[in-house]
Amino acid sequence: MIELYHIWKKYQGNDWALSDVSFFINPGEFTFITGPSGSGKSTLLKILYRELLPTEGQLVIDQRNILKIPDNKLYELRRSMGIVFQDFRLLFHKSVFENVAVALRILGMTGKDIRTRVFNALRMVSLQKKMWELPSRLSYGEQQRVAIARAIVNNPKIILADEPTGNLDIKLAFEIMSLFQEINEKGTTVIICTHDRELIRYFGHSILFLFKGRVLRKEQL
Amino acid sequence: MIICLTFLTLGIFLALSNNIKFLTRSVSDDQVIVFFLSETSSMETVAAIQKEMEDSRLFSRIRLVNREEALAAFKTKFPDLESVLQNLNRNPFPSSLEATFSRDSLNTAAGRDLVERMRTREGISDIQYNREWIERMRTFDRLIRAVGFFLGGILIFASFFIISNVIKLNVLARKNEIAILRLVGATNWFIRIPFVMEGVFLGLLGGVLAVFLLWLVTALFPLYLGSSPGVIGELIQFRFLSVSQILALLVSGSLIGFLGSFSSLSKFLKI
Numbered sequence: 001m002i003e004l005y006h007i008w009k010k011y012q013g014n015d016w017a018l019s020d021v022s023f024f025i026n027p028g029e030f031t032f033i034t035g036p037s038g039s040g041k042s043t044l045l046k047i048l049y050r051e052l053l054p055t056e057g058q059l060v061i062d063q064r065n066i067l068k069i070p071d072n073k074l075y076e077l078r079r080s081m082g083i084v085f086q087d088f089r090l091l092f093h094k095s096v097f098e099n100v101a102v103a104l105r106i107l108g109m110t111g112k113d114i115r116t117r118v119f120n121a122l123r124m125v126s127l128q129k130k131m132w133e134l135p136s137r138l139s140y141g142e143q144q145r146v147a148i149a150r151a152i153v154n155n156p157k158i159i160l161a162d163e164p165t166g167n168l169d170i171k172l173a174f175e176i177m178s179l180f181q182e183i184n185e186k187g188t189t190v191i192i193c194t195h196d197r198e199l200i201r202y203f204g205h206s207i208l209f210l211f212k213g214r215v216l217r218k219e220q221l
Numbered sequence: 222m223i224i225c226l227t228f229l230t231l232g233i234f235l236a237l238s239n240n241i242k243f244l245t246r247s248v249s250d251d252q253v254i255v256f257f258l259s260e261t262s263s264m265e266t267v268a269a270i271q272k273e274m275e276d277s278r279l280f281s282r283i284r285l286v287n288r289e290e291a292l293a294a295f296k297t298k299f300p301d302l303e304s305v306l307q308n309l310n311r312n313p314f315p316s317s318l319e320a321t322f323s324r325d326s327l328n329t330a331a332g333r334d335l336v337e338r339m340r341t342r343e344g345i346s347d348i349q350y351n352r353e354w355i356e357r358m359r360t361f362d363r364l365i366r367a368v369g370f371f372l373g374g375i376l377i378f379a380s381f382f383i384i385s386n387v388i389k390l391n392v393l394a395r396k397n398e399i400a401i402l403r404l405v406g407a408t409n410w411f412i413r414i415p416f417v418m419e420g421v422f423l424g425l426l427g428g429v430l431a432v433f434l435l436w437l438v439t440a441l442f443p444l445y446l447g448s449s450p451g452v453i454g455e456l457i458q459f460r461f462l463s464v465s466q467i468l469a470l471l472v473s474g475s476l477i478g479f480l481g482s483f484s485s486l487s488k489f490l491k492i
Contacts, residue, residue: 102402
C-alpha cells in the first residue's frame with residue numbers, strides 16, 4: 001500500500017512543483033500518473049523512490065515511513081522497487097546479461113542463481129537470445145526491455161516507470177506497456193508516469209491526473 | 222609515481238640512517254675507552270694505572286694490549302694498509318689499556334672525572350674515548366631521520382591528495398554506473414569497495430616500486446664506487462632496509478591509498 005499525505009515540494013525559487021498531493025495506491029494496482037509537461041509527474045515519482053525529499057508531507061509504503069529512512073539505509077527501499085526510465089539507464093560497456101545481473105550481484109548472489117534468474121527475466125521480455133550482446137547493438141525497444149528485465153529480476157513489489165515509452169514509436173510503446181501489464185498481472189504494483197493519452201486510453205486501469213503540481217482527480221477505468 | 226617517490230625518499234633516509242648506525246657500531250663501541258701508554262712507562266707505572274682503574278669499579282673489563290698485539294690488530298682490520306707499515310722501521314703502535322665501562326657507570330660523573338684525571342696522569346700519553354664522536358654521529362643520524370620524515374611527510378600529504386583526485390576522476394568516469402548501482406539498491410560499501418581497493422593498490426604499488434628502486438640503488442652503488450675502495454670499503458657496506466622497515470613502507474603506502482580513496486568517496490559521493 002502506498003500512501004501520500006499532503007506532499008508539497010518546492011525547488012529553488014517560489015514555485016511549488018507539488019502542492020498538497022495526497023493519494024493511495026493499493027497493492028497490485030496498475031496506476032498511470034499523467035498530466036502536461038511540468039505538472040510534477042517526475043517529481044512525484046522521484047519522491048516515491050526517495051531520489052528527492054518533499055518539502056512537507058508524509059509518504060508511507062507498507063506502513064513504513066519512507067521519509068524517515070536514513071540515507072545509508074535507502075538501499076533497503078530501492079531493493080523492493082524496480083525503476084525504469086525514459087533513457088533506459090543501461091551500462092553500455094557491459095552485456096545485456098551483466099546489465100540485468102547487477103540487480104542481483106548487489107544482493108550478494110553468485111553463479112547459478114544469477115544465471116537462472118537473469119535468464120528467466122530476459123525470457124519474460126523475449127530477449128534471452130541476446131543475453132551476451134552489448135546494449136549498443138540493440139534497438140531502442142530492446143534496450144528498454146533490458147531495463148525492464150533489470151527492474152523485475154529481483155521480484156520487486158513495486159515497479160516505477162518514468163515515461164518508459166518516451167523514446168519509442170507507437171508500436172514499441174504498446175509492446176512495452178503490454179509487458180508492464182503482464183508484470184502487473186503477476187501481482188506487482190505498477191506506477192507509470194506518461195503523457196501518452198493513447199496508451200492510457202488503451203490500457204486503462206487507475207489514472208491520477210496532475211496539473212501544475214496538484215491532483216486534479218483519480219479515476220478508475 | 223608520486224607515491225613511489227614518497228616512499229623512495231623515506232626509504233633513502235631510512236637506509237642512510239641504517240648505514241650511519243652500522244658505521245658507528247663497526248668503528249667504535251661507546252663503552253670502550255683506550256688509554257695509550259707512554260713509551261717510557263715502566264711495568265710498575267702500568268700496573269699502578271691498571272690498579273687505579275680496577276679500584277674505581279667503573280669498568281667491567283680492563284685489558285692490556287701490548288705493541289705487538291696492537292700491530293697485529295691493525296693488520297687484520299686494514300689489510301690494504303699493511304704495505305704502509307712495511308716502509309716503517311719500527312712498530313708505531315703504543316701499548317694501551319682497553320677498558321670497557323660497565324653499564325651502570327657509562328656516562329656518569331665518576332666516569333668523566335676519571336677520564337679527566339687520566340689525561341694528565343703520568344704514564345698515559347693519550348686517551349681515545351669515542352663517546353663524543355658517537356654522540357655526534359647519533360645526532361647526525363637523528364638529523365637525517367628528522368629531515369627524511371619531514372620531507373617524507375610533505376610527500377605523504379601530496380600522495381594523499383593525488384590518490385584522492387585520481388579516485389575522484391575515476392568516480393566521475395563511472396558516475397552513471399554508480400547512479401545505476403544506487404537505483405538498484407547497492408549499499409554504500411558495495412559502491413565504495415572497488416574504488417577503495419584501487420586506492421590501496423595504487424599505494425601498495427608505489428611502495429613496492431620504491432622498495433625495488435632502493436634495493437637497486439643499494440646493489441648498484443658499490444659497483445659504481447669500484448672494486449677497490451680500500452679502507453672506505455671496509456667501513457662502508459651499504460645496508461638495505463630491515464624487514465620491518467620494508468613492511469612499514471608497504472603498509473604505509475596501502476594506508477595512504479586507503480585513506481585517500483575513502484576520503485575522496487566520502488566528500489565527492491557523500492557515502
